[in-house]
Amino acid sequence: MSRSAIGYGILLALMLVAPAVVYPVLVMKILCFALFACAFNLLIGYTGLLSFGHAVFLGTAGYVAGHSIKVWGFPPELGLIAAALAAAGLGWVIGSLAIRRSGIYFAMITLALAQMMYFFFLQAPFTGGEDGLQDVPRGKLLGFIDLADDYNLYYFVLAIFVFAFWLIHRTIHSPFGQVLKAIRENEARAISLGYDVAKYKLLAFVLSAGLAGLAGATKTLVFRFATLTDAHWHTSGEVVLMTLLGGMGTVFGPVVGAATIVTLQNELADKVGSLVTVIMGVIFVVCVLAFRRGIVGELGALYKRMTGRR
């Protein structure tokens, strides 16, 4: 326990000094997608539900945060909370419909509802259609910290990430998390033990949607816009890739996966030109064929083999 506490401490210290070495906006983007992937992992990795429409929560919260901050003049912290609540609310609606089915049907229902929302965003006047909702002010946190400064914003985003990560960590290791894992392993058995499985699934779905929304709202604040890309099913696919690549059902997997994908997208953009998407595809194929447990999963397995703990 103390060893992992030291590990977390070192990681946090690294994150605190990261902007001095790496470009802060890139790290903020990584943190946003890492949070998104962690929220997604809560569903697929710990509850065994594959949502194929998770981008809708990222996108919705992005638009809600953008619109409330830009048009209604909300301060940033209130905009983020409103957006996360909106995403959680949408998660409750979509979740209560989707959890009635499982497996591929669950995935298709989430995809279908997400596509409906996508077309709503395409048409709705406040989103700016494919031009996007642009020029969202970053504003002042609590009225006095100017977020227009990249470094101030970085520490704010880091704080949000640490809070959300702690929340996910806490959820996974709580009795509630144990029940979720029981549902993942054997749903019929969980029912027979007297758990109201539907309620647990719905709660996990709402929590995941809300956290994905928090990621989307933070992203809007970082980039100062919300666009259709965030609500597009490509993004839903991307988060699956991030989670699988990093290691499904591990605490750190989604973070590593998101960092890898975002960094590759960014760094390859001006080096290989049109090959970016091809390289992503190859990575996915190799990952699925050779490293089924993902980066963190494989490393964890290796560590266990080395230390002889089986």
Place this chain on the structure above:
Amino acid sequence: MKRKLICTLVGAAVMSLAAGQSFAQKAPAVKLSGDMVKIGVLTDMSGVYSDLGGQGSVTAAQMAVDDFKAQAKPSWKIELVYADHQNKADVGSNKAREWYDTQGVDMITDALNSAVALAVSKVTLEKKRMLIDTGAASTRLTNEDCSPNTVHYVYDTYALANGPGKAVTKQGKDSWFFLTADYAFGHSLEKDTSDAVKASGGKVVGAVRHPLNASDFSSFLLQAQSSKAKVVGLANAGGDTINSIKAANEFGLTKNQTIVGLLTTIIDIHALGLPTTQGMMFTEGFYWNLNNDTREWSRRFFGKHKKMPSMLHAGTYSAVMTYLKAVQATGTDEADAVMKHLKSTTINDMFAKGGKVRADGRMVHDMYLVEVKKPAESKEPWDYYNIKAVIPASEAFQPMSLSRCPLVKK
């Protein structure tokens, strides 16, 4: 021995001083950030627009840099960088930020895809650099979201809609029916065209809305056919345009009605072929086979890219060239000074004749109403258009009186 050494040293010092002076007299002192001019081409290299801009834009920008070096022999360095924004506004805006903050990029060009362009325009304003957008279509760039640091160079939806709306109607094809993609972009294309049609004495007999990325256009085209309108306007883009043109051809619509594309380029015609597209009309900002200048440049471009240039490619070449000339003339790469110079000069090159950058950032130049040739009329590969009308710069773009840009004083 010692004296000889001193003499040599003094002599050398005098010589170098003289050389320095004569050098300083030859070229005006150029003050540059990072001791060089750095240009970034931010484009879609892997997605749906990669043929329209993409690698071709990078090639065109490189040609402009090389030509400028050969012609003007500048004493300063020019560097070109490029990136694939993958049609994602966050990737595009992140790259632009990084370029401005860590790599000292002075000007970004291409920036196709409206969401990316608007996002990059905001970053550019924040970092006080320059965006010369040659790729995006949205008129928002020079209206609600106009910026003192952004030039919109090649075309916009107003120019593409207004040109055929006026010119086709004046040629006697005065009743229109629209096939419109059902979202803001399609609606604005339809509205701009309808306004131009009505202003020119034509009438709009109807319109049908189709969802984005529709797969089956048959029912929409039957409505268009039964409307008996002389012109069917396609207020859509990309795959929707391609599919509706194909379907129109299959239904024999083209026998009695003229198809007008409101966002069609030579790339689409090349992909679909003349048998399918013959007789179509639309507006282009550039055509390679226009005159000797365009042919000479386009053949050079073809030699490198193996495809004839789209208006984006030609526009990117012109934009980079114009920018470099402005840097040389002003002796700085500081955005305000370069911008002021751009807005006070006239652009004359193979792309634009008498082009002017207005206060709202819109570069106005002649546009061309083209008709796609019949297969028998085409004499060589890429010989696709008959030029039906030249739409003068003063009429092609949205008039300043209608501008919603806060920079425009009324």
